[in-house]
Amino acid sequence: MTDITTPLPRPSLRLPVRGEPFERASLDAITGLDRVSSATACAKLHGLGVTRSFVEGPRPLQPGQRIVGSAITLQFMPQREDLASGLGQEYVERHTALWAVMETVQPGDVLVIQAYGSQFSGCIGDILARYFQRKGGVGIVVDGRIRDSGRIRDLGLPVWSTGVTPHYASQSELFPWAYDVPVAVGGALCLPGDLVVADDDGPVIIPQAMAGEVVDSARDHEEWEVFSRHRLDEGARLSDYYPLTPDTREEYESWRSARAFAR
Template identity: 50%
Template sequence: MNDLLSPDTPYPIVGEPVVRPPARDLELLRPLGSATVGATLHKMGVRRTFIEGPLPQCPGSHVTGPAITLQLMPRREDFVPAIPEQHHVKKSALWQVLDTIEPGDILVIQAGGDRQTGILGDILSGYFHDKGGAAIVVDGCLRDWPDIQKLSLPVWSNGFTPNHAWQGDQMPWAYHVPIACGGVLVLPGDIIVADDDGAVLVPAKLASEVATIAADQEGWEEFGREQLAAGKLLERYYPLADDARDEYEAWKRQRRNRDE
């Protein structure tokens, strides 16, 4: 990584190439909702995983993919002059990170809740989408929302602004580095699960374990819904009581046999 911190420092700051998680881990997590995944991580002792602030702007979207990180920092004109932007914009972390995108990647952006900076508009979002980018999660704002909507690109953001990226007080500072997005530490290559409940981070090294535990929870929750709809006792079936697990296992076997 480039040496910090002096106005003469090379800019932007660039981390190591991203190591993306195994495809199998992504596939195991893909059917699971953010609520179940977040609850599972909480049980495992990883308690700060919900990215607070960004709201689902495309209702019905559900994505799972590796996090590609972009960090914005408060602007300092001795690093990046306010004008003329044409001399430095194409060398910025914002431009450079987009050229590293691979199909299925989720761009996760640290903007510190800033609402004056429109970090991406429709052209850069379209470029990201055309490269196979799966979604954008940002604790800040985008611009050109009517045109971004036409891309069918899932977005989780704090909102929208008419300002472009160089009108606000934030500047693209670094990419492929650890960031804080919505109060959550996101490492490059971590996994994001996002849906209508919001966006949750899964540490890459825990993905397989999380998927196994969370899939079991979604299974017994579905079983519990059926039992409650049939008039059974809430205290026995939600959460699933230990002495009801044999019933649940029999229910699973019955479903497997039915589907074969």
């Protein structure tokens, strides 16, 4: 019979794992997306050939909030007692990727966390959320749960998660394993430096290299939707103005030119 008090042999793997250096999204890219909704970003990416950009599952802790920022990433992995577990209580976490990624935060960052939709791991709590916010982080997207939700809500820090739990991060089945690595969140891939747009419709991941195309396409889309709403409110037919027909497109171009001249 095995003696469970005997220390398990430990593989020669050093934690936390850190990925390769990366470049954050530019301020111009972030600013360009400032007025683009997640719905529009998702639709435009689909038209450009990226069909899985929506992070399914996480919902806003506080409705009405919105973020745009450059992604930094944190990856949880299943616990295995010979490598990493929460048996040492939360004090062990200060030596994990969860603490390490916090020291990399820069203004404009969005922390994107892979947690497999876990119902029992509180990936972020009040103290870490405060520290993240103080360093200039603009929001957090968690494919899993958070703890201290009331205090985080009081902070005003925008957070998207699948729910709440009283557990700390490594109390259950997961462990903060790696940072600055690709992560899978809600069925979408997020690379460090990708852009994140999140609002009441949920988070969307925009590949950094495609941000300019999305901005150009989305700007026109958002503008003609303003025009279409205006015409529909005046009693126009839906089929004429959503989407625009060739004739109403010409009408829109004239309307847009007149607005630009009036400015």
